[in-house]
Amino acid sequence: xxxxxxxxxxSSFPSAGPSEFIMNGMKIMFTRLSLxxxxxxxxxxxxxxxxxxxxxxxxxxxxxxxxxxxQGAAAMGGLQEEFAxxxxxxxxxxxxxxxxxxxxQRDIEVMGPDERRNAERDLRRDERELQRAAQELQEDSNLxxxxxxxxxxxxxxxxxxxxxxxxxxxxxxxxxVAYASQEIDLTEQILAGLKAGFAGQSSGE
Numbered sequence: 071x072x073x074x075x076x077x078x079x080x081s082s083f084p085s086a087g088p089s090e091f092i093m094n095g096m097k098i099m100f101t102r103l104s105l106x107x108x109x110x111x112x113x114x115x116x117x118x119x120x121x122x123x124x125x126x127x128x129x130x131x132x133x134x135x136x137x138x139x140x141q142g143a144a145a146m147g148g149l150q151e152e153f154a155x156x157x158x159x160x161x162x163x164x165x166x167x168x169x170x171x172x173x174x175q176r177d178i179e180v181m182g183p184d185e186r187r188n189a190e191r192d193l194r195r196d197e198r199e200l201q202r203a204a205q206e207l208q209e210d211s212n213l214x215x216x217x218x219x220x221x222x223x224x225x226x227x228x229x230x231x232x233x234x235x236x237x238x239x240x241x242x243x244x245x246x247v248a249y250a251s252q253e254i255d256l257t258e259q260i261l262a263g264l265k266a267g268f269a270g271q272s273s274g275e
Contacts, residue, residue: 126237126238126240127241127242127243128241128242128254128255129243129244129256130242130244130255130256131244131255131257134261135260135261136226139261139265140264140269141222141264144268145218145219145222149211152214153210156203157207159203160200160207163199163200164200167193167196167200170189174189174190225264226264229264230242230260232263233260233263239256
């Protein structure tokens with residue numbers, strides 16, 4: 071029988087879609103990035119020795135930089151636009167298979183053995199094709215998502231590093247710390263830089 075929804079790795083593809091894959095990928099990638107930054111420097115930044123040295127320390131919220139930056143929105147929008155036609159095609163295939171299954175169930179009492187066997191065989195064949203197409207879409211979307219996230223990561227890190235160098239910061243940390251005061255939170259400033267850079271690129275196109 072055809073399931074009422076396509077199952078992909080334990081999740082429903084029509085309800086999840088490329089946008090959820092993208093955002094999940096962003097959270098995973100930037101969580102790992104944040105942990106690396108904190109492990110390498112966070113503890114030292116919060117130690118008494120760091121304060122004694124007079125280090126200039128800042129904090130950034132990478133999740134906000136990803137979700138609120140125009141670069142992040144553009145990355146997600148581009149992937150959604152790229153894969154939406156294939157997703158719609160899969161949903162149409164699924165709907166057509168469900169309708170055929172319902173038709174077989176309604177006519178099963180009046181169908182001859184050969185007709186019934188052929189109808190069920192064709193249904194199973196097309197269901198396998200649907201699952202194959204769904205798997206290919208997931209693999210392709212994952213690949214493109216990782217490419218887009220890599221580019222976005224480099225852009226965000228570049229903006230953080232540029233801001234730190236221009237403003238004379240010795241250390242900028244991210245998620246994973248127990249507390250960061252508003253006085254050292256640089257998220258708004260770096261987000262403004264990302265927006266300005268995106269606007270400049272858009273006007274130059």
